[in-house]
């Protein structure tokens with residue numbers, strides 16, 4: 363069942379994925395297993411094939427669409443651990459980077475944990491982050507980066523917060539495949555999380571409500 367879901371992601375079968383995920387849920391599979399062993403496993407294989415030049419951008423985009431369709435079905439089920447009122451998170455993918463599937467998954471977990479989330483989308487400049495912090499006054503700023511080449515944009519954004527005199531107003535949480543705890547420490551972020559579930563847990567710790 364999970365292999366079929368992963369295959370549907372790999373082949374970008376948007377219509378099929380909804381039926382398969384629904385079927386898995388009906389049969390009692392856990393959301394965690396559908397995510398990890400189905401959708402994410404499929405996307406990891408896509409990444410491997412992309413790197414090996416066996417898949418190209420148009421096919422990867424279809425896979426991304428299929429993954430998102432599956433995620434949309436799981437999204438309401440990721441809720442339930444938090445209850446409302448944990449605080450506000452402004453989040454975005456950093457400048458130069460248009461990957462958003464991981465960010466969207468993190469958002470689902472944050473919302474599930476009771477956070478209000480303002481999503482700035484992708485390719486978000488440091489200035490845009492600064493403006494959003496001033497406007498929204500969130501407790502947490504979340505940044506996602508999937509490209510090694512856009513990692514420095516996280517650092518630039520933290521520097522922009524310092525320059526604007528608002529660094530102390532928010533806790534900064536960072537994540538994405540090339541991000542590590544050591545990198546997060548080196549740029550002065552307050553937290554790092556390797557995946558969506560731990561992202562929500564970290565966010566709760568950062569606002570002092572674990």
Ligand code: B1M
Nearest residue numbers: 409413459460461462463464504506510537538539557558
């Ligand atoms: Co691109 N891409 N891509 N891509 N892509 C990667 C990231 C890559 C690893 C593929 C590879 O070479 N194997 C590689 C990056 C190498 C590197 O720099 N280290 C790469 C590249 C090179 C590129 C292009 C440069 C390719 C090109 O054009 N030559 C280009 C860059 C475009 C740009 O951004 N400027 C590009 C384009 C694309 C598509 C547009 C085709 C598409 C994106 C579609 C979309 O997002 N809407 C795409 C995709 C789909 C991928 C792969 C295959 C899948 C990414 C994904 O969605 N994973 C990816 C290979 C891979 O990761 N296996 C790849 C599933 C997702 C659930 O995981 O995003 O890691 P992830 O998110 C996780 C965690 O990282 C974490 O939690 C999430 C959930 O568990 N997390 C956070 C993420 N953000 C977080 C924030 C947090 C906390 C945790 O707190 C705030």
